[in-house]
Amino acid sequence: MSASDGLTGxxxxxxxxxxxxxxxxxxxxxGLSRNFYGVQAIQAADLEVRPGTITGLIGPNGAxxxxxxxxxxxxxxxxxxxxxxxxxxxxxxxPERISRRGMVRTFQIxxxxxxxxxxxxxxxxxxxxxxxxxxxxxxxxxxxxxxEAALTEQAIAIADKLxxxxxxxxxxxxxxxxxxxxxxxxxALMTRPKLILLxxxxxxxxPSLAAEIADRLVRLREEEGLTFLIIEHDMDLIARLxxxxxxxxxxxxxxxxxxxxxxxxxDVQEAxxxxxxxxx
Ligand SMILES: Nc1ncnc2c1ncn2[C@@H]1O[C@H](COP(=O)(O)OP(=O)(O)OP(=O)(O)O)[C@@H](O)[C@H]1O
Ligand SMILES: [Mg+2]
Numbered sequence: 667m668s669a670s671d672g673l674t675g676x677x678x679x680x681x682x683x684x685x686x687x688x689x690x691x692x693x694x695x696x697g698l699s700r701n702f703y704g705v706q707a708i709q710a711a712d713l714e715v716r717p718g719t720i721t722g723l724i725g726p727n728g729a730x731x732x733x734x735x736x737x738x739x740x741x742x743x744x745x746x747x748x749x750x751x752x753x754x755x756x757x758x759x760x761p762e763r764i765s766r767r768g769m770v771r772t773f774q775i776x777x778x779x780x781x782x783x784x785x786x787x788x789x790x791x792x793x794x795x796x797x798x799x800x801x802x803x804x805x806x807x808x809x810x811x812x813x814e815a816a817l818t819e820q821a822i823a824i825a826d827k828l829x830x831x832x833x834x835x836x837x838x839x840x841x842x843x844x845x846x847x848x849x850x851x852x853x854a855l856m857t858r859p860k861l862i863l864l865x866x867x868x869x870x871x872x873p874s875l876a877a878e879i880a881d882r883l884v885r886l887r888e889e890e891g892l893t894f895l896i897i898e899h900d901m902d903l904i905a906r907l908x909x910x911x912x913x914x915x916x917x918x919x920x921x922x923x924x925x926x927x928x929x930x931x932x933d934v935q936e937a938x939x940x941x942x943x944x945x946x
Contacts, residue, residue: 667828685743689716689717689718690716690717690753691714691715691716691717691750692715692716692751692752692860692861692893692940693714693715693738693749693750693751693752693769693861693895694713694715694748694749694750695711695712695714695734695738695747695748695749695750696712696747696748696750697710697711697712697746697747697748698710698711698712698713698734698737698738698744698746698747698748698749699711699744699745699746699747699917700733700736700737700742700744700745701745706736706917706920707730707733707917708730708733708737708744708917709916709917709918710747710918711730711734711744711747711914711917711918711919712918712919713734713895713912713919714842714922715861715893715895716893717860717893718806718887718891718893719893719894719909719910720883720887720893720894720896720907720908720909721883721893721894721895721896721908721909721910721911721912722896722898722904722907722908722909722910722911722912722925723816723895723897723911723912723914724894724897724898724899724901724904724911724912724913724914724928725894725913725914725915725920725937726915726937726938728917729914729915729917729937730914730916730917730918731865731897731914732897733917734914735771735863735865735897737749738769738771738863739761739764739769739770739771739863740756740758740759740760740761740764741761741771742759743758744757751764751767751768751769751861752767752768752769752857752860752861754767755863757824762785765857766857768858768859768861769859769860769862769863770854770857770859770862770863771848771854771860771862771863771864771865772850772853772854772862772863772864772865773865778790778838778846778849778850778853779838779862779942780837780838780839781837781838781839782837782838783834783835783836783837783838784825784830784833784834784835784836784837784841784845784849784852785818785821785822785825785834785835786850787838787852787853788821788824788825788849788852788853788856789814789817789818789821789856790853791853791854791856791857792817792820792821792856794858798804817856820856821834821852821856824836824852824855824856825843825852825909827855827882827886828848828849828851828852828855828882828883829848829878829882830845830848830849830852833845834904842874842875843870843877844871844872844876845872847867847868847879848879848882850867851864851867851882851883855886855939859892860892860893861893861894861895862892862893862894862895863891863894863895863896863897864883864894864895864896864897864898865897866897866898866899867879867883867896867898868880868898868900868903869898869899869900876903880906880907881898881905884907885905896908904925905925908925909925910922910923910924911923911924911925911928913928913931913934913937915934915937916937920933920934920937921933921934
């Protein structure tokens, strides 16, 4: 797709990432491996995400990007390797514990509960959602009501940031494809994360909405101090949004650098040889 026009100018707003390049990584993945019935999906994969960056993760289909996300976010355990997040070894932790610690991810195929409204979907992901602790409904009904009001306020504020206000009371399955993507990001924001992992946030979204999503991400980084790790096949988005970019191929890190550096890297060019997405 060509989101060039709509995305123009976003790269100008991204300044600052380079000056933080020396900071201690917020996420450090080392030697991560995972085998599926003989298929080595990731093999001693390494990755760093520095605080305040929008880091890109690219690579041909089947390179192991989603598997790496799954192992980092606790969806599946790695066979080997370590995941250090915000100074703590979180390897093998469950996803809920990882999200409470400050890292959350979205899925390549949007999840959530389609029959619930956008607002209800957001509330489901609020930290310490009262419904999860039924006992408290009887013990502290006043506290639960207060907490629910605070969560609703938080959900409304997030919907406002993502321009979802008008569809808050619509069923999640009735909103547009792009709004579903934004809702996915909104649900992640409800956990008040430090780091959000996005798996193909603009796949299947029309160019103008893709540009809008990109703009929202830049603003969230600027205004909320969030850090992002983004898997995306859309090279235009990667070029304009991400610095640095990590390239994966055959289950491991092949290269890391600015978009300009990695596109001029012969190993990267070879890994993408014959791949349609590189030329687009
Ligand atoms: N649950 C699974 N069971 C078996 N094999 C799997 C599983 N998940 C991933 N794989 C395999 O692991 C390899 C890496 O897949 P993965 O989905 O991580 O790639 P990807 O880089 O995200 O690709 P894409 O860009 O197409 O989304 C592929 O060969 C895939 O078939
Ligand atoms: Mg994938």
